[in-house]
Amino acid sequence: MTGGSTCLAPHDLVDPILFNIPALACDTHAHVIAADCASYPMVANRSYTPPPAPESKYLAMQDALGMQRGVLVQVSVYGNDNRCMLDVLSRHPQCLRGIAVVDATVTDQELLSMHEAGIRGLRINVLFRGGVGFDLLETLAARIAPLGWHMQLLMDVRELPGLIPRMRKLPCPCVVDHMGHMPAELGVQNAGFQALLRMVADCGWWVKLSGAYRLGCTNYPYPAATDLARQLVEFAPDRLVWGSDWPHVSVSKMPDTGALLNLLPVWVPEVDIRKRILVDNPARLYGF
Numbered sequence: 001m002t003g004g005s006t007c008l009a010p011h012d013l014v015d016p017i018l019f020n021i022p023a024l025a026c027d028t029h030a031h032v033i034a035a036d037c038a039s040y041p042m043v044a045n046r047s048y049t050p051p052p053a054p055e056s057k058y059l060a061m062q063d064a065l066g067m068q069r070g071v072l073v074q075v076s077v078y079g080n081d082n083r084c085m086l087d088v089l090s091r092h093p094q095c096l097r098g099i100a101v102v103d104a105t106v107t108d109q110e111l112l113s114m115h116e117a118g119i120r121g122l123r124i125n126v127l128f129r130g131g132v133g134f135d136l137l138e139t140l141a142a143r144i145a146p147l148g149w150h151m152q153l154l155m156d157v158r159e160l161p162g163l164i165p166r167m168r169k170l171p172c173p174c175v176v177d178h179m180g181h182m183p184a185e186l187g188v189q190n191a192g193f194q195a196l197l198r199m200v201a202d203c204g205w206w207v208k209l210s211g212a213y214r215l216g217c218t219n220y221p222y223p224a225a226t227d228l229a230r231q232l233v234e235f236a237p238d239r240l241v242w243g244s245d246w247p248h249v250s251v252s253k254m255p256d257t258g259a260l261l262n263l264l265p266v267w268v269p270e271v272d273i274r275k276r277i278l279v280d281n282p283a284r285l286y287g288f
Contacts, residue, residue: 004048004129010057010247014064014258019265021066022275026282029177029210029243031075032058034084043079047128050077053247055088061246065261069288071120073152074101075249076128082114089118097286099123099152101132104139115147120286121175125154128250137166145171150206150285156182158192164199173204175285178211178245179232184224185216188231200236206285207232209277210243212263213255220255221263229267237273241282 034040035052042049062070072085080101089098099121100114122140125131131154132140141151150173157180160167167174180196187193199205209232212225232240242264244257268274282288 003042003044004046005250007048007050007249008251008254009051010053010061011254011256012057014061015256015262017064017066017258018262019274020271022279024069024283024288025067025278026069026071026241026286026288027062027065027067027244027246028071028241028282028286029073029208030058030061030070030246031249032072032084032088033075033077033247040078040081040084042077043081045129046077048077048250050075050247050249055091058088058246061244061257065244065258069095069097069282071097071099071243071282071286073099074123076101076125076131080132082119086114086117086119093118095288097288101125102140103132104136106143108143111143111147115149119149121150121152123152123154126159127154127156127181134163138170141170141172148287150175153177154181156180156192157196158182158186158190160192160195160199164195167199168203170203173206174199175206175208175241177208177243178214179207179209179225179228181211181214183216184212184222184228187224188227193228193231197231197235200239204239206239206241206281207236208243209233209240209264209267211245212260213248213251213253214245218253220259221266226263226267229263233268233273233277237268237276238281240277241285242277
């Protein structure tokens with residue numbers, strides 16, 4: 001299939017934020033998608049076709065959330081052509097960082113140039129076409145370890161127990177998207193989720209508190225996802241970051257980005273721990 005399904009567009013307005021956002025808070029997971037398809041073509045073999053989510057709308061969303069820092073993640077529809085994201089990073093070097101997608105042909109000079117542009121990790125994506133899979137995991141991890149980068153994993157952690165022997169040998173940490181991207185109803189005792197906790201404890205992994213609406217939870221406030229989030233907060237508050245996942249590609253029901261942020265006090269009632277998740281942890285992870 002070429003092009004995949006057409007995505008819904010994100011809401012132009014977001015719900016008001018119902019708690020105090022600390023200074024220098026960071027949304028660690030969002031994508032930009034240019035309106036100019038001629039300059040930034042999408043790969044033919046993609047899982048979905050999103051509408052434009054350009055820099056101007058991204059920055060407006062960040063302002064509405066009260067975020068002063070952000071991390072852009074290379075979206076799968078661009079494959080390993082990171083130019084759109086890098087162009088945005090170049091205009092906001094103090095407040096934005098990025099996660100790129102590359103293949104084995106990337107040169108050391110290209111990686112150094114990306115580091116100077118604000119890239120701090122590479123993404124492995126085994127859930128949507130257009131990404132780079134686990135076959136390049138060890139090769140890329142070895143290339144980026146000297147830069148102090150991490151590997152970011154978009155995966156279903158139910159597959160993690162079988163991968164642990166490989167993962168333990170990696171020379172750099174990993175960051176797992178969307179609380180492990182497994183059906184939340186399976187609960188915190190699921191073997192995959194428990195494997196994720198072990199990798200956080202043993203190998204210094206990180207987890208993104210994001211994408212609750214992607215975990216088989218159909219109705220806000222996603223109570224099954226709340227159970228996963230609270231377990232992560234109890235287990236490793238210093239290894240968590242928060243992400244909006246804007247513009248919420250490839251979903252059948254568009255969530256409200258403000259409402260997603262308003263879940264954070266439900267998951268993390270303690271103000272000091274929320275500050276760690278929104279400010280201190282991402283500052284360490286992404287080098288702000």
